[in-house]
Amino acid sequence: MAVHHTHNLARDLRIAFGVYLIPRASSDNQHVVFCKRGDQSPLLNGGSGNVSISKSPATATHSSSAPKATATSPWKLSTSYQGNNFFDAWDFFTGSDPTNGVVDYVDEQTAQSNGLLEVNSKGNAVMRVETTENVSGNRQSIRITTQKSFNGGLVIMDSVHMPTGCGTWPAFWTNGPDWPNGGEIDIVEGVNDYTNNQATIHTDVGCTLPSSNSTTLEISGNVVGGTDCAALTTGNQGCGIRASTNNSFGVGFNANGGGVYAMKWDTTGVAVYFFSRGSVPADISAGVPEPDSWGNAALARWPAASCAPFEFFKNHNPIFDTTLCGDWAGAVWSDSGSPGQEQSCAERTGFSTCQAFVQASGSAMSEAYWEVTSVKIYQLQS
Numbered sequence: 001m002a003v004h005h006t007h008n009l010a011r012d013l014r015i016a017f018g019v020y021l022i023p024r025a026s027s028d029n030q031h032v033v034f035c036k037r038g039d040q041s042p043l044l045n046g047g048s049g050n051v052s053i054s055k056s057p058a059t060a061t062h063s064s065s066a067p068k069a070t071a072t073s074p075w076k077l078s079t080s081y082q083g084n085n086f087f088d089a090w091d092f093f094t095g096s097d098p099t100n101g102v103v104d105y106v107d108e109q110t111a112q113s114n115g116l117l118e119v120n121s122k123g124n125a126v127m128r129v130e131t132t133e134n135v136s137g138n139r140q141s142i143r144i145t146t147q148k149s150f151n152g153g154l155v156i157m158d159s160v161h162m163p164t165g166c167g168t169w170p171a172f173w174t175n176g177p178d179w180p181n182g183g184e185i186d187i188v189e190g191v192n193d194y195t196n197n198q199a200t201i202h203t204d205v206g207c208t209l210p211s212s213n214s215t216t217l218e219i220s221g222n223v224v225g226g227t228d229c230a231a232l233t234t235g236n237q238g239c240g241i242r243a244s245t246n247n248s249f250g251v252g253f254n255a256n257g258g259g260v261y262a263m264k265w266d267t268t269g270v271a272v273y274f275f276s277r278g279s280v281p282a283d284i285s286a287g288v289p290e291p292d293s294w295g296n297a298a299l300a301r302w303p304a305a306s307c308a309p310f311e312f313f314k315n316h317n318p319i320f321d322t323t324l325c326g327d328w329a330g331a332v333w334s335d336s337g338s339p340g341q342e343q344s345c346a347e348r349t350g351f352s353t354c355q356a357f358v359q360a361s362g363s364a365m366s367e368a369y370w371e372v373t374s375v376k377i378y379q380l381q382s
Contacts, residue, residue, distance in 0.1 A: 073288040075154050075378035081146070082374035086125040087117070090144040093321075100330075101169065101323030102358045103129075103141040111142055120371070124160065128369040129168075129322055133362040143321035146375075150316055152265050152309070154289060154378040157187070160258035160277075161371035163322045164250040166192050166345035167358045168368045169329040174263070174316040180204050180231040183313035184238075187263045187272055190249045191329035193348075195340030197249040198224070199272040199300040202231040202238035207307035209239050220244055221299045229307060241272075241300035246339055248274050248299070254367070260284060264291050265313060266380065269304040273297055289378060318377075320370060325354035 081089060092108045111117035116128040130140040155174065163170040171189040176182020184202040199221070201207070209227040211217055225240030246252045253259060257277035262284070264271045273294060275281065283290045302309075323329075332338075333354040334346040349364075351357035357364070 073283065073290050074380050075289050075291075076381045077287065077376060078150070078153065078379045079146075079148055079377045080374060081376070082125075083123045084119050086119055086372070086374075087144070089147050091147055093143040093145060097323050097326065099169070099323055099326040099328070101141075101326035102138050102167075102355050103323050104138040105143045105321075106140050110140070114140060116140060116142060123373075125372045126369060127320060127322065127372075129163065129324065129365045131362040131365045133360075135359050135362070137359075139324060139358060139362075139365065141322050141324065143319070143323075145319045146317045148317070150377055150379070151314060152267075152380070154265075154291065155187070155263045155318060156284060156289065156374075156376045156378070157261045157318075158258070158280075158373040158375075159253075159261075159371065160373060161254045161369060162188065162250070162258070163368040163370060164193065164254060165364060165367050166333075166349055167324050167329055167354050167361075167364070168192065168322060169324065169326055170320075170322045170368075170370065172261070172318070172320055174318050176314045176316050182315060184231075185263060185265070185270060185272075185313065185316070187261050188249070191332060192345050193250060193340045194338055195246040195248070195250045195252040196338075197243040197253075197274065197299070198240050199243075200225060200238045200240040201229050201270060201302055201307075202236060203229045203307065203312040205230040205233060207239075207302070207312045210303060210306045217301050217303070218296045219298050219301050220296075229302065229312075239302060242339075243274060243299050245274070245276070247276050250340055251367075252340070258371075262289070262291070265309055265316075267304060267309065269302050269307060269309050270313065271298045271301040274299045287376075318375060320372070322368060322370065324358045324368075330354040 087108065093105050094107050095105065097103050097105065106116070108117065114130065116130065118126050120126055127142040157172055169191045171186060173184065173186040173189065175184045180202055181204050186200040189198050189200065207229040209217070209223065209229065212223040212227055214220070214222055219241065221241040221243050223239070224242045225237045226234060227239065228234050229239040231238060243249070247256045259274060259276040260280045262273040281294060283293060334344050336342055336344040345354065346352060349357045
């Protein structure tokens, strides 16, 4: 949808805002629509006029206080975000939403004062959307970016709840500078009442999937966005792969107590894994992950043979955000047929537009929150 709003694509993407283009809406249930923008924190380009709250140096837990990797695991814990210090090493984005959502991203102090941010009694990080019943403009929400970037690694995110419901568009993703040259990896993403997660990469020209066949790719998901992963030649579709399980996103994910997402970026390529609660490998729970032992469990995979992982991805930072409506959730408001969205949100809510619903339905935002146990980044031992 951002294509419709962008009159000079190259200038807007690379110079002005780095906004990610969104394909035009259609009635096809295979929507492959993506969000974000490349200049999400002072670490990555900055200089676009957007404001981030700079904080004291990162105080996330490092490997010195983490479980020691065994001889059988080549992965060593580099950084861990969890517990009371979860938010200490993130920057809070407070610029205008680049995807045209009905949200105002707020700083940490405002979020805490308004009850949108906390570490709860279970030690989990909670990020909410404002639930004031009626608002005349935007609802407050949260978007955070790690202060520390990484090149190659294993990102493991354990969550017990993610935002869900008509009007919501949550995502957990990693992004590099100078988009799309630094690449983007969407680990968790979907809209409205979708129940099947969509993982996607967006890159510079030259990265492709070798096949659209799930068996050939050795994945459990289904390719829904073609095999050209270049953002600028696909209207920002990239290479999207949708999970085949309905507990991988939204209400199904939450009803099962959540689960664990892992993103592996190494010389073999990029892969995303999902493990529902109760099926998390013991090596992950023990803090000594061994991806080679997970077999063909990948939800999505982009092999190195057709997409060099250290050429198309550089200096990534993990990001959480929840927007409302915007270029994807708003665009498919009246659509039906996607997993979990057998009936359109327009029919379910009785509102003809996403914005009207969001502004008049604060109580419906009660499930629009992240509750995250931890985010851990592992590096291969040298």
